[in-house]
Amino acid sequence: MKKDIILAGVGGQGILSIAAIIGTAAMGADLYLKQAEVHGMSQRGGDVHSNLRLSDKPVASDLIPQGHADMIIAIEPMESLRYVSMLAENAWLITNSTPHVNIKNYPELHDILTEISALPQHIIIDADNIAKDLGSKRAANMVILGAALPFLDMDIKLFHDAIKTIFGRKGDDVVQMNIDALKAGWDFASSKAL
Amino acid sequence: MNKIPLLGDEAIAQAAIDAGVSAVYAYPGTPSTEITEYILKSKEAREGEIAASWTSNEKTAMESVLGTSYVGKRGMVCMKHVGLNVAADAFLNSAITGANGGLIVVAAGDPSMHSSQNEQDSRFFGNFAMIPMLEPSNQQQAYDMIHYGYELSEKFEIPVLMRITTRLAHSRAGVNQSKKRKQNALKMPKTAKQFILLPGNARRRYKMLLDTQDAFTAESENSVFNEYIDADEKHLGVIACGISYNYLVENYPDHKTPFPVLKIGQYPLPRKLIEKMYNECEEILVLEEGYPLVEESLRGFMNNGKTIKGRLDGSIPRDGELNPNIVAQALGIPHFEGRESSQHVVGRPPSLCKGCPHIYSYNALNEALEKYARGRVFADIGCYTLGALEPFNAINTCVDMGASITMARGAADAGLVPAVAVIGDSTFSHSGMTGLLDAILGKVPITVMILDNGTTAMTGGQYSNAHGKIEDICIGLGMDKKHIHVLNPIQKHHDENMAVIKKELEYNGVSVIIPRRECIQTLAAKIRAEKRKVKLATQ
Numbered sequence: 001m002k003k004d005i006i007l008a009g010v011g012g013q014g015i016l017s018i019a020a021i022i023g024t025a026a027m028g029a030d031l032y033l034k035q036a037e038v039h040g041m042s043q044r045g046g047d048v049h050s051n052l053r054l055s056d057k058p059v060a061s062d063l064i065p066q067g068h069a070d071m072i073i074a075i076e077p078m079e080s081l082r083y084v085s086m087l088a089e090n091a092w093l094i095t096n097s098t099p100h101v102n103i104k105n106y107p108e109l110h111d112i113l114t115e116i117s118a119l120p121q122h123i124i125i126d127a128d129n130i131a132k133d134l135g136s137k138r139a140a141n142m143v144i145l146g147a148a149l150p151f152l153d154m155d156i157k158l159f160h161d162a163i164k165t166i167f168g169r170k171g172d173d174v175v176q177m178n179i180d181a182l183k184a185g186w187d188f189a190s191s192k193a194l
Numbered sequence: 195m196n197k198i199p200l201l202g203d204e205a206i207a208q209a210a211i212d213a214g215v216s217a218v219y220a221y222p223g224t225p226s227t228e229i230t231e232y233i234l235k236s237k238e239a240r241e242g243e244i245a246a247s248w249t250s251n252e253k254t255a256m257e258s259v260l261g262t263s264y265v266g267k268r269g270m271v272c273m274k275h276v277g278l279n280v281a282a283d284a285f286l287n288s289a290i291t292g293a294n295g296g297l298i299v300v301a302a303g304d305p306s307m308h309s310s311q312n313e314q315d316s317r318f319f320g321n322f323a324m325i326p327m328l329e330p331s332n333q334q335q336a337y338d339m340i341h342y343g344y345e346l347s348e349k350f351e352i353p354v355l356m357r358i359t360t361r362l363a364h365s366r367a368g369v370n371q372s373k374k375r376k377q378n379a380l381k382m383p384k385t386a387k388q389f390i391l392l393p394g395n396a397r398r399r400y401k402m403l404l405d406t407q408d409a410f411t412a413e414s415e416n417s418v419f420n421e422y423i424d425a426d427e428k429h430l431g432v433i434a435c436g437i438s439y440n441y442l443v444e445n446y447p448d449h450k451t452p453f454p455v456l457k458i459g460q461y462p463l464p465r466k467l468i469e470k471m472y473n474e475c476e477e478i479l480v481l482e483e484g485y486p487l488v489e490e491s492l493r494g495f496m497n498n499g500k501t502i503k504g505r506l507d508g509s510i511p512r513d514g515e516l517n518p519n520i521v522a523q524a525l526g527i528p529h530f531e532g533r534e535s536s537q538h539v540v541g542r543p544p545s546l547c548k549g550c551p552h553i554y555s556y557n558a559l560n561e562a563l564e565k566y567a568r569g570r571v572f573a574d575i576g577c578y579t580l581g582a583l584e585p586f587n588a589i590n591t592c593v594d595m596g597a598s599i600t601m602a603r604g605a606a607d608a609g610l611v612p613a614v615a616v617i618g619d620s621t622f623s624h625s626g627m628t629g630l631l632d633a634i635l636g637k638v639p640i641t642v643m644i645l646d647n648g649t650t651a652m653t654g655g656q657y658s659n660a661h662g663k664i665e666d667i668c669i670g671l672g673m674d675k676k677h678i679h680v681l682n683p684i685q686k687h688h689d690e691n692m693a694v695i696k697k698e699l700e701y702n703g704v705s706v707i708i709p710r711r712e713c714i715q716t717l718a719a720k721i722r723a724e725k726r727k728v729k730l731a732t733q
Contacts, residue, residue, distance in 0.1 A: 010542065019366075023199050027368060033199060036365040038308065044577060044652075046544035051365075061444035062365035062437070065518040065529065081536035102545065107538045115538050171729065 001031070001153060002057070004064040006083045007050040009075035010100045017166075018073060018145050019050050022152075024162035026054045029154060036062045045102055047079055073148045075141060076100045077112045077124070084119075093122045094148045094189070096140065123147050123189045130184050139181035146185020150193060156186065197368030202358055205333045205369045206272075206300060207232035209340030214375040216267035216295070217245040219255035221624060222653035223274030224309035225363035226302035230272050231654070243377075248650075250659045251595070251624040252277035256284040256299070263288075263297040263353070264389055266381030268344055275303040275316050280595065280625070282319070288353045289323040290391055290399045294383045296344035297353040302363045305484055305515035309652075311575070311594070313513065315484030320355040320461060324403055326410050327355045327461035328419065329436035333367040335459065339419065341372060346413065350406060359483045361515065362437050411462045419459030422467050427452045430525075431475030433468070433488055434458065437516075438481035444518040445527050463488065472500065479524060480504035483516055543583060551711035552578045554683035554691070555645050556588040558709075559614065561688075562695035570610055574598035574626070576618035577651045577713075589616060596625025602640045603633045612699040615642045620650040623660035627667060633704050634672040641698050641705045645683075647713035655716040668706045677701060683709035 005022070009015040019035055026033045036051040053059045064086060071092045074080030080095035087093070093116060099109050116122050127143035134143075142163075149156060163178045200208060207229045210218065218239075220230040230246065233239050239246040245262075249255040252273040262269030271281070278285060278301045285299060301316035320327035328343050330336035336358065343354045387395045414420055432451070434442050435458040443449035456471050458464075472478060472492075477500060480489040489504035503509040509524040510516070522529045546553050555578075563570070573579060573589035574597060581588040591601055602615040617626045622644050633640055644664055650656040660667060668678055677698060681691045691709070698705035 011544065012547075023366060027197065027199055032368070034365055034367045035199075036361055037201070038364065044544040044547060044580065045542075047542040058449070059367070060440040060449050061518045062361045062367075062440065063517045065444060065522070067529065067533075078539055079542075082539045085533050085535045087533055103540065103542055105540050107540060112538045115536060170726070 002055040005052040005071045008079040013075045021162045025158040028158045034059045092151045096127045098128045142178045142181035143185040146182035147189040200369045202362035203228035204232045205337040209337040212374045213341045214377040217262040217269045219258045220272040222656040225360045227653045252281035256281035263293040263295045266295040267378045268296040272300040291389045292351045296347040300356045303359045316357045331439045414460045414464040417460040420464045421457045423455045431471040432479045435482040441518045441521040477501045549714045551683040555709040556586045558691040561692045571614045572598045572602040573616040574621045599629035619646040620658035631671045644708045646710040651713045677705040681709045
């Protein structure tokens with residue numbers, strides 16, 4: 001098993017919370033893990049990404065080689081395309097549909113979504129609204145992660161445990177909310193992909 | 195014991211705790227910040243077992259840890275690569291005094307300048323100081339090397355430099371912890387004169403340092419961190435330093451190369467191992483993150499030996515960080531290029547946060563400066579450096595910590611009046627105070643804006659050492675109280691803020707203007723923490 005994943009978003013959107021959940025789940029599955037994060041200046045409203053590598057064999061490089069990424073998980077549609085050249089042949093692109101417009105020259109959203117839709121394997125999910133319907137806008141990232149899970153080849157229970165580990169101290173209701181959000185994303189992606 | 199997922203920075207921190215460190219000092223700087231943050235959050239630091247703190251700058255940090263070492267305890271000092279420039283005086287002299295308790299200096303480099311002004315390679319500082327150096331290739335090795343580094347430091351009574359770079363500092367992997375060691379007891383230096391660098395003593399100590407060089411090299415020859423991995427095909431030998439090893443083996447099935455590899459993790463360079471590779475292989479490729487330090491020493495000035503490939507002959511780009519693809523190209527390995535890049539992606543540069551106090555400081559400053567020719571704002575290093583970008587275009591320089599006030603002084607002395615300095619509160623405590631003293635003594639017509647958001651914001655909100663003391667510091671340095679103004683940088687006060695700046699620009703002497711409002715990131719974090727506390731209390 002080998003999954004090279006690029007997480008993409010805008011500084012402050014919380015891609016590291018997704019990375020932390022996948023990382024914890026991977027440790028629970030006894031997988032090898034490397035996860036390169038971006039800190040510092042670029043965090044301030046700029047584009048951010050993280051390279052996450054999971055494997056049942058030791059992982060050498062902290063960075064994913066060009067053309068080897070199995071998946072892009074993005075919190076923002078334009079950011080989902082920034083590293084599209086990193087993707088392998090049969091890779092998945094999973095992205096939130098809500099744009100984060102903090103620049104003047106943000107491209108036409110329609111063009112972005114059309115380009116994503118032309119990829120053979122993609123999920124575009126309105127995570128913000130799904131999370132809002134569940135009662136917590138802040139759970140949107142878990143909805144997006146949930147939408148990636150059907151293609152990760154990992155037991156969903158590992159992710160429930162990871163959510164408990166990471167959100168446990170915030171109380172049972174927060175844990176349950178995130179588990180529900182994960183399921184909502186999973187359900188959406190499963191219905192689209194099958 | 196189970197593996198724990200740690201950033202390279204965190205692995206170093208956990209190792210220091212486990213190796214019995216007594217004190218950790220640092221000034222925050224990407225990508226080194228998380229080492230000290232991890233230590234500060236540890237049980238050991240919170241319970242006072244380890245003295246850990248943010249210092250005013252890297253020099254005070256370095257000197258503090260030398261004091262830790264002086265009394266026989268283990269200490270660590272952490273900084274980004276350019277921080278070592280600030281600490282350089284103490285750092286280079288610490289090689290002459292030597293250490294008593296184990297002393298590790300961690301310098302975290304930033305090739306490709308993700309969050310830095312240059313990509314200088316700290317290994318040159320290690321060579322400059324003539325001390326042993328460690329360069330881990332992965333998180334586990336970073337952990338193990340700290341334990342080893344303290345033993346090495348105490349064995350030779352010498353500071354040890356650990357050099358890491360961004361990708362290791364900020365990449366997470368599972369790390370096995372070893373057993374926790376007790377802290378050293380207080381133990382004074384063996385000889386009273388070791389730390390007195392009067393010329394007579396210094397000459398003796400320097401000779402001792404020179405005499406120990408061979409022993410350092412011998413240690414490198416036998417180090418588990420310098421590994422000669424032999425293979426059959428001798429048309430090529432690759433010397434891979436630190437994390438560049440990962441980028442090399444990434445390109446081969448099961449991480450096994452068909453040619454010999456010399457993996458370097460400890461310096462001075464293991465001479466015999468390099469000679470072995472040089473003698474057995476037809477060509478040498480050097481992979482190193484940063485400057486071509488190893489490559490240059492292999493080539494020598496006359497460059498008349500075997501073919502040495504690396505950054506100098508263009509096999510590897512001369513600047514920027516390495517990755518598996520760059521290494522593949524240097525090895526002539528065809529690799530899958532991937533898809534074409536998207537046509538619908540535009541740049542998204544970092545920007546000041548919505549509601550950031552700096553926005554309103556710059557709006558007021560820009561308007562106050564409207565009647566003057568442009569090009570007179572000397573800024574500094576922090577979030578407010580983003581004032582260089584659209585829509586502000588408010589600043590004209592950013593060079594090194596503290597250079598705002600001093601460059602404005604030089605420009606004003608040379609005839610650019612008025613000149614403005616823009617510096618953050620933390621940068622002011624780091625290296626701004628001395629420059630302000632100079633300007634006050636010189637009665638220089640400059641307007642100094644100390645943007646006080648109460649924190650070291652760019653690196654994530656660490657304590658700012660001048661917090662609550664800025665006016666008092668300025669008065670203590672000799673500022674005329676009449677020309678110190680505290681402003682509230684919000685839209686509502688724009689006109690009056692602008693008027694104050696405008697008036698002080700016309701004053702023929704030093705003015706200090708302090709726009710003061712808390713960083714909205716640290717404020718939001720405080721509010722979140724408060725809400726959590728209330729929620730837990732009511733559950």
